[in-house]
Amino acid sequence: MNIRELPTREVTINACKLCNPLGASLVFRGIEGAVPLLHGSQGCATYIRRYLISHFKEPIDIASSNFSESSTIFGGGPKLKQALKNVIDQYQPTFIGIATTCLSETIGDDLQLILDEFNREYQAPGKPLLVTVSTPSYQGSHIDGFHDTVRAVIEQVATGGPKKNMVSIFPGMVSAADLRLLKEVLTDFGLDFLVLPDYSETMDGGMWDTYQKIAPGGASVDKIRAAGRSKAVIQLGRTVRKQQNAAEYLKERFGVESYQLGLPVGIRETDRLMQTLAVITGNDIPQKYQEERGRLIDAYVDAHKYLFGKKAAIYGEPDLVLGIAIFLAEVGVVPVICATGARTGKLGDELRCLLPELEGEITVAEGIDFDDIRTLVERVQPDLLIGNSKGYPLSRQSGIPLIRVGFPIHDRIGGQRILHLGYRGTQHLFDQIVNELIRARQDRSPIGWSYM
Amino acid sequence: MKVLEGRKKQVFRKGETPFEIDCEKQSLAGSVSQRACVFCGSRVVLYPIADAVHLVHGPAGCAAYTWDIRGALSSGPELHRLSFTTDLREQEVIHGGESKLYQGLIQLIDRYHPKAAFVYGTCIVGVIGDDVEAVCKKVSALKGIPVIPVHSEGFKGTKKDGYKAACTALMRLIGRGRTEGISKYSVNILGDYNLAGEIWIIKDYYRRMGVEVVAGITGDGRVEEIERAHGAALNLVQCSGSMNYLAQLMKEKYGIPSLQVSYFGFEDMAEALYGVARHFNDAEMMKRTQELVRDEIQAIYPKLLEYRKALAGKKAAIYVGGAFKAFSLVKALRLLGMDVAVVGSQTGSKQDYQLLKELCDEGTIIVDDSNPLELSHFIREKNVSLFIGGVKERPIAYKLGIGFCDHNHERKVALAGFVGMLNFAEEVYQSVMSPVWQFIPRPKQSVPMGGVQDEYSRTANP
Numbered sequence: 001m002n003i004r005e006l007p008t009r010e011v012t013i014n015a016c017k018l019c020n021p022l023g024a025s026l027v028f029r030g031i032e033g034a035v036p037l038l039h040g041s042q043g044c045a046t047y048i049r050r051y052l053i054s055h056f057k058e059p060i061d062i063a064s065s066n067f068s069e070s071s072t073i074f075g076g077g078p079k080l081k082q083a084l085k086n087v088i089d090q091y092q093p094t095f096i097g098i099a100t101t102c103l104s105e106t107i108g109d110d111l112q113l114i115l116d117e118f119n120r121e122y123q124a125p126g127k128p129l130l131v132t133v134s135t136p137s138y139q140g141s142h143i144d145g146f147h148d149t150v151r152a153v154i155e156q157v158a159t160g161g162p163k164k165n166m167v168s169i170f171p172g173m174v175s176a177a178d179l180r181l182l183k184e185v186l187t188d189f190g191l192d193f194l195v196l197p198d199y200s201e202t203m204d205g206g207m208w209d210t211y212q213k214i215a216p217g218g219a220s221v222d223k224i225r226a227a228g229r230s231k232a233v234i235q236l237g238r239t240v241r242k243q244q245n246a247a248e249y250l251k252e253r254f255g256v257e258s259y260q261l262g263l264p265v266g267i268r269e270t271d272r273l274m275q276t277l278a279v280i281t282g283n284d285i286p287q288k289y290q291e292e293r294g295r296l297i298d299a300y301v302d303a304h305k306y307l308f309g310k311k312a313a314i315y316g317e318p319d320l321v322l323g324i325a326i327f328l329a330e331v332g333v334v335p336v337i338c339a340t341g342a343r344t345g346k347l348g349d350e351l352r353c354l355l356p357e358l359e360g361e362i363t364v365a366e367g368i369d370f371d372d373i374r375t376l377v378e379r380v381q382p383d384l385l386i387g388n389s390k391g392y393p394l395s396r397q398s399g400i401p402l403i404r405v406g407f408p409i410h411d412r413i414g415g416q417r418i419l420h421l422g423y424r425g426t427q428h429l430f431d432q433i434v435n436e437l438i439r440a441r442q443d444r445s446p447i448g449w450s451y452m
Numbered sequence: 453m454k455v456l457e458g459r460k461k462q463v464f465r466k467g468e469t470p471f472e473i474d475c476e477k478q479s480l481a482g483s484v485s486q487r488a489c490v491f492c493g494s495r496v497v498l499y500p501i502a503d504a505v506h507l508v509h510g511p512a513g514c515a516a517y518t519w520d521i522r523g524a525l526s527s528g529p530e531l532h533r534l535s536f537t538t539d540l541r542e543q544e545v546i547h548g549g550e551s552k553l554y555q556g557l558i559q560l561i562d563r564y565h566p567k568a569a570f571v572y573g574t575c576i577v578g579v580i581g582d583d584v585e586a587v588c589k590k591v592s593a594l595k596g597i598p599v600i601p602v603h604s605e606g607f608k609g610t611k612k613d614g615y616k617a618a619c620t621a622l623m624r625l626i627g628r629g630r631t632e633g634i635s636k637y638s639v640n641i642l643g644d645y646n647l648a649g650e651i652w653i654i655k656d657y658y659r660r661m662g663v664e665v666v667a668g669i670t671g672d673g674r675v676e677e678i679e680r681a682h683g684a685a686l687n688l689v690q691c692s693g694s695m696n697y698l699a700q701l702m703k704e705k706y707g708i709p710s711l712q713v714s715y716f717g718f719e720d721m722a723e724a725l726y727g728v729a730r731h732f733n734d735a736e737m738m739k740r741t742q743e744l745v746r747d748e749i750q751a752i753y754p755k756l757l758e759y760r761k762a763l764a765g766k767k768a769a770i771y772v773g774g775a776f777k778a779f780s781l782v783k784a785l786r787l788l789g790m791d792v793a794v795v796g797s798q799t800g801s802k803q804d805y806q807l808l809k810e811l812c813d814e815g816t817i818i819v820d821d822s823n824p825l826e827l828s829h830f831i832r833e834k835n836v837s838l839f840i841g842g843v844k845e846r847p848i849a850y851k852l853g854i855g856f857c858d859h860n861h862e863r864k865v866a867l868a869g870f871v872g873m874l875n876f877a878e879e880v881y882q883s884v885m886s887p888v889w890q891f892i893p894r895p896k897q898s899v900p901m902g903g904v905q906d907e908y909s910r911t912a913n914p
Contacts, residue, residue: 009556009559010538010552010553010555010556010559011507011536011537011538011539011556011559011560012512012515012536012537012538012539013534013535013536014519014534014535015512015515015516015519015535015537015539017512017516018512018513018516018517019511019512019513019514019516020513021513022513037482040575040606040607041489041490041575041606041607042479042485042487042488042489042606042610043488043489043490043491043492043514043606044489044513044606045484046485046486046487046488046489046492046844047488047492047513047514047517047518048517049844050517050843050844051517053843053844053846053847054843057846057847057850058847058851059824059828059847059848059851060847061484061824061825062484063482063483063484064479064481064482064484064485065481065482066478066479066480066481066482066483066485067575067606067607068478068607068609069607069608069609071607072575072578072579072607079481080481082480082481082482083481083482084482085482086456086458086480086481086482086483087482089454089456090454090456090482090483090484090825091825101575102510102511102545102575102576103575103576103579103606103607106545106576106579106580107579136542137511137512137513137576138511138540138541138542138544138545138576139541139542141512207851207852207853207891207892207893208851208852208893209852209893209894210832210852211824211825211828211829211832211848211851211852213825390519393520393533
């Protein structure tokens with residue numbers, strides 16, 4: 001594995017990451033009856049709303065404590081308290097998720113102190129649950145904000161007690177379609193479950209006849225409370241660090257049996273999830289999934305000649321990069337570049353461990369931007385780019401086709417409906433990748449065969 | 453729905469007396485304003501200057517959220533479409549980011565050879581106390597190009613204060629260039645950002661009138677043109693919110709008069725040309741202008757009438773950034789036979805709203821700095837068929853099954869100029885008349901479970 005040295009530039013050019021509060025906002029949007037509230041300038045909330053809306057194409061309300069110059073000097077407490085009152089007044093939420101920003105962190109606002117004051121002053125009935133998370137933008141990136149927020153919610157809400165026939169799963173930053181698939185799998189295993197966050201409906205729902213202040217759906221607070229009583233808990237994402245891992249917390253605090261698995265992309269990683277669920281429940285893997293698996297392998301065989309030895313560059317959230325790399329390797333495509341704007345310190349180790357056969361063929365880059373990715377791509381000349389829509393300028397410039405996965409997808413419709421996970425999600429990715437390579441060959445051919 | 457106590461004076465229904473509306477105040481905490489921040493205001497105004505480096509001094513988010521954010525086109529260099537940031541980390545927050553900023557500027561200037569560099573201050577820079585001014589001065593002296601700090605710390609006011617910071621930054625460029633050879637019939641175009649190539653349409657009209665355009669500020673903007681802008685005889689100000697301040701500064705310093713214009717809709721577009729011809733008081737020019745307006749309108753009016761036939765009597769809502777755009781949209785919709793039932797803006801002034809009130813029909817809701825809950829309520833209350841706004845308003849309209857037209861940064865079709873009016877009509881028509889709305893659940897006419905029931909399904913299942 002070639003671990004790429006970090007750039008020597010002092011500027012980031014076309015960042016391949018977003019900031020912490022975006023991840024936090026997304027998690028809070030996946031909780032039933034919740035409104036996210038960012039403690040900082042108005043712009044943070046508005047920019048993040050805009051960014052999420054362009055992907056999900058859904059109304060996304062994120063409140064802001066709307067710092068002024070005087071809050072910056074004297075502290076943002078009064079503004080936060082006013083914001084809480086107004087959010088409660090307007091939205092009647094059952095949950096408010098409060099995330100900090102670089103501004104409130106730097107001036108050193110003590111959130112707990114402010115909330116204690118608020119709780120003393122505000123005694124009206126029906127007060128929502130208030131959960132806080134520290135997400136300064138100068139640390140980590142949006143994926144850290146995401147995991148830290150899941151962990152904060154669990155730490156502040158989950159309680160213990162006798163175990164229930166329930167499994168908790170923390171899927172990481174996946175699409176709305178992926179969340180629906182995971183819930184289907186858990187249901188088919190006959191399980192009661194918590195998926196946190198669950199924005200499958202809040203961020204990809206149907207039409208409304210009247211405007212909903214808070215989109216229906218999301219993980220219920222009751223379920224989150226019960227998480228400490230799960231018979232098992234699964235954290236998806238191999239690069240999630242121990243101190244960010246909410247499953248690890250449930251294990252340490254409540255003795256819940258805990259697993260950390262990769263995102264189920266490809267046969268091997270999906271098998272691992274299915275087997276884990278079979279072990280947890282004592283049930284067989286449902287016939288439906290065995291059939292999906294069979295069809296997927298059948299497709300692998302049908303198309304293997306179009307893939308072997310092809311090279312792909314993957315970029316985006318570290319666990320999606322890892323999942324897709326493992327999947328590509330099993331169909332003969334070399335993931336020559338595995339790049340992420342995040343810094344997990346784990347991506348290289350995981351790849352080395354899971355794909356030992358490709359030692360020396362993969363360049364791993366963490367903390368990278370699109371300018372660096374372009375340099376790598378120019379050097380390696382892959383056949384495919386796989387990642388979010390922010391790689392489109394690179395694809396256009398280099399002429400290398402882009403398979404859109406992950407977040408954000410700002411230049412196409414249906415980003416929230418891209419299915420990456422499970423045998424079915426892999427099938428979808430597989431067909432797309434094979435067809436893109438066939439298309440490229442067909443277009444290049446002077447004859448233009450009308451058969452494969 | 454109840455309007456928050458602190459916002460009640462920012463909503464006005466025409467017919468209520470006396471006219472009173474609060475505006476130009478900071479958004480209420482927790483109200484989910486559609487506005488952004490000071491940084492946003494500066495960033496959008498300066499963004500289209502295509503041969504400058506735009507470096508965002510702060511954590512990566514502020515730059516990432518504004519990467520290639522506008523469809524502001526350039527006829528040449530495209531440096532503005534890259535996203536540069538010092539990507540401040542915890543270490544710099546503690547020890548200061550000046551050295552990173554200095555090194556970063558040097559590296560960018562060496563690599564891209566820009567004609568100028570803008571350094572945007574973000575919230576955190578305002579707190580950690582970097583002396584951005586000093587760094588810029590040093591780099592400017594070393595590299596021989598203007599390096600200009602933009603004081604756009606997010607918390608220091610509203611988006612409108614960001615416009616001001618941008619105008620102040622622009623004043624540091626204006627006046628640097630030579631003005632020999634500029635025609636006495638010359639203008640600067642202020643406040644058009646060349647979305648979907650709109651400034652090219654407008655420049656073509658002025659060229660045909662015999663008027664020289666010295667600088668587009670900032671649409672298809674170039675540093676050298678802006679440096680000569682003080683040689684123009686007249687400033688044309690569109691997007692009053694962002695550029696009135698620059699026009700005012702240029703009048704004070706260089707004595708250049710200005711004219712408020714709008715390029716949206718037949719009426720305002722024609723007036724934007726006639727106003728210039730009147731200002732220069734040249735009979736030949738006026739004649740050319742009349743011919744131009746006549747030719748342009750004749751070419752598209754019949755088609756427009758077809759759209760009008762379909763759209764007449766339908767209701768619309770407008771919520772845009774600047775109020776001046778709202779005036780034009782009210783008139784443009786009227787040209788299509790449509791009634792405006794709700795109109796508002798993020799940054800309008802008292803005079804703007806006064807004008808809107810005069811322009812609108814009885815019962816129209818006029819609103820300042822609104823939010824999703826209010827907007828969704830107003831569009832339902834007034835039963836509109838169309839909502840005109842920006843990216844954050846689109847899902848509100850769509851979720852309720854209402855047609856939407858993007859009149860903001862992201863539009864890909866030119867809406868300015870006479871041809872823009874036709875494009876606008878076409879887009880409104882395509883959205884309002886789409887057959888998809890038949891499937892939308894409406895509160896009053898409930899659709900039976902299982903989908904649409906029409907004459908075909910009835911005969912199939914008697």
